[in-house]
Every structure is written in structure tokens, then in C-alpha cells.
Amino acid sequence: MSPRPEAPARTRRHLLTAAAVLFVLGLTVWSANGIGVSLVELFSNLGRMGRLIDDSFPPAWSFWPRLIKPLLETLQIAIIGTIFGSILALPLAILAARTVSPSRPLYWLNRNIMNVLRTMPDLFWAMLFASAVGFGPFAGALALTVFTVAVVSKLTSESIESIDMKLTEAVRASGGNWLETVFFSVLPQALPQYVSYVLYALELNVRASTVLGLVGAGGIGMVLNTQRTTFQYDRVTMIVLFVFLVVMLIEQLSAAARRRLV
């Protein structure tokens, strides 16, 4: 038998593990103190929570016909945001793919703008557009458009960077220009991924659009907010149930479609 290598020293790794555990522990204590986590408060208020649950059940079943219109509006916000955002995202994704982008400065600029866009949560954009174009579903659709551009262009540009670049050489060897190279070698390879990301964005947007109303950007969230502020918890329960059903349904459909794509 040939000689085995010596096992690496263990002390260093043990020390690192211990340091990491201590660090996480410290973080937890610091955060808990900061926000006043208190078990006493939690248990002493259990009664109030019980009353809330009492008020919330049974759900106000008869309330559902009044939910259909705002819920459709919510879906429409998500659909418009997804479609507009995805159309804008495709050219941006191509420019943001290092291996395909025709110019270095353009690539760099695009990448950084995308990163900034993505840092902002969708509710922030909704508030911004609600102030800019007025409260209502249009503000919500604009917010989701920006959100979709950020998500889809980032994911798609990464897919484009992982395609087989040898194929682009074949189009260039035939005398193809940049656009023809993109059209005949980049897009055919990246399109299935792109469509899958668009469906994924639709799922995210349907979920996001249900709460956009909380900041005045239209849809069922606005109804939810009204009922909550007037303490009609049985109606709130009905809304939550309804939203849950619809979101689940759309996610299942979209996920099934995506599985068939890739």
C-alpha cells in the first residue's frame, strides 16, 4: 500500500467554526434586544390574539362577489407589468451579457443600473409611481414593470453568458453582423430560458400585486386595507382565502408550463 498523506491539522477549522457560532449568537442577542423580543408580552397578549381569531372566523362568505372585480384588477396589473417589463428586459439582457454586449461601457452602465433597480423593493416603486401618476392600478403596473425588467434582464443575461459562443463564430464566418449573430445564435439558445423567467416573473408579480394596494397602487390590496382599518376581520379572512386560492392556481399553472419548457 502506498503511503497515505498526513491528515490536515484540525485546530484551525475548529477555531473558525467556534468563531462563526459565537458571531451568529451575538447577532441574535443584539437584534432581539433592539426590537424588544419579549416572551412575557407574547403570552400576556394571547387573549387579544384569541379575540382577533374569533372576529376573523367564520369568514364573510357572502363578501366574495365584491372581490371579483378588484382581484381581476390585481391580475391585470400583474399581466401588464410582466409583459411590458419582459419586452424591455430582453434587449437590456443582451446588452448586459458580457460575452455578447457590443460595447464595454454600455455593458458596464447597464449592469450597474440593473443592480440599482434590483436593490429597490417593489413596494418602494409602487409608492414612487403612486405619487407620480396618482393612486390606482396604473401606478401598480408601472411599479411591476420596473421590478420585472430588473428580475428578467438579470436572469436572462446570465443565461446568455452561459450559451455556446462557438455558434456565434459560425454566423460571423458567414458574414453576419452583430444583430444577425444575436438573432441566429444567441436568441435560439437563450429563448427557452427567457420564456421560463417571464413566467417566473408573472408568479412573483401576481403575489406582489396583491399587496400593492396597501400603498395605494390599486387592486385587491386596497380592499384589504379598507376592511382591515374598519376592523371587519371576517371580510379580511375572506379576502386572504380568495387571494390564496387564485395565487396558488396561477403559480401551479405557470410552474407546470415552465417544467415543460426547460
Next chain:
Amino acid sequence: MAGSPAIRFRQASVVYPSGVRGLDRLDLDIPHGDLVVIVGLSGAGKSTMLRAVNGLVTITGGDVEVEGRSVRSSRGKALRELRAGAGMIFQDYRIVRRLSVLQNVLVGRVARVPTWRQLIGMWPKEDVELAFDSLDRVGLVDRAYVKAGQLSGGQQQRVGIARALAQKPSVILADEPVASLDPVTSRRVMEDLRRINQDLGITTLVNLHFLDLAKEYAERIIGLSQGRLVFDGAGGDVTEGDFAEIYGRHMTADDVLEAQVAL
């Protein structure tokens, strides 16, 4: 230019950004209609030599002329024109598996058809006709509307040949066209290349690894070693001693296609 050869290498050198020397002061004239096979070890500069002809690599010294036109000084539109005149065939086919066979062959027309027509799929009738003619030459007309990915390796390579033909090229550059194929299919593809060379008179440059195939199909054999020309002679005249010189060692079973068949 009637007087100039199809391709002329004039002290052509290629040094890659990494410092690797791909081609070293190559001087060579290739007359119209020749079928020339280039042999040499991998890394000897065979691929670089072909890619210097259509400007896919940057020529850093000397020049290459195709039909009297300088490759080195061609940019933008002029370079694309030059590439359109030279059909290229690749070892790994480089066809888009998701597109149909016909669409792949139409890629050979990109430089001749306005971009907007391509983007909306409105190819002019005569270009579609030309694509079908090209498919006919490699015997694949019946597969025109099949997805290219569904074809066998040999068929995919023939789609690659049809794409090059659709360019109506004056030159065909075949970079190890049979290296990924089995012996029988290899011969079929080499026959196609020879037939096209003879029927259409297209000047053809082929990189080959197998020496017996080179001897069988080449009118002229060029030997490269470390980017330099080390052999230049008629296909029939090559001896084992010549190969030993090009390869820096004696022939082995790996260098001969027939031996692969026997294995």
C-alpha cells in the same frame, strides 16, 4: 483579378494576445479550384491558418489576400463581404440545433439579405431556392423542416456544408470536418467536399488529422509545424518519411483512418 491566386499568404503571422504564436511568416499561393489538405499536430497552426483567411483571427504580421483583397485591412462591411465569400465548415458542426435544417442553411445568406427581412423571416424566394439547392447537393432536401438537433452527426455536418454552399463562396474552409465522425461517415463527408470542389470549382482548404485521408483526397498537401510551413507537395507524392518530418515522429495507428476501422 484574373492574375492573382485564390488565396495568397504573404509573410502572414498571427500572434495571439496570450503571446502564443499561431502562424509564423507563412508564404503560400493557392491557385483557383485546388483542393488543399493541411496536416500537422494539434497546435501546429492549422485552425489559425484557415481563420486568417476569413479574418476570424487577427493577422498581426504580413497579410492574406483572398481574390486579391487584403484580409488584414478589411473592416466592418468589407470584412463581412469577404467572409460571405468564404464558406466555413467546423469540426463540431456549429449549427443551431433548435432551428430547422432550412433555417440553418439560410444563415449562409445573412450577408446577402437585408437584416430586417431575416428578423421577420421573410427570406427572398431566390435565397430559399438557393438553400434548397445546397441541401440537394448534400442529399438532405427531405429533412429541410426537421429540427437540426434531431439529425445524426454526419447529417449535421452535411447541413454545415450546405450552409457554406448557400454562401455561393469562392473558397471553402473546412476545419477538421471529420474529426468528430466515424470512419464511414468521414469518407462520405470527404466525398461530398471533393465532389463540390470538382463540380463547382470552389477552392477548398481542409484541415485533416488522418494522413491516409489526406493522401487520398488532396491534390496538394501542406504541412505545418509550430506555425511554419514544413511541407508542400502533391498529395500522391507524400511518403512516410515526409510525415515523420511534419509530425516530428513516425506514423502510428492513431494517424490513419483505416487502422481506426480495424479497431
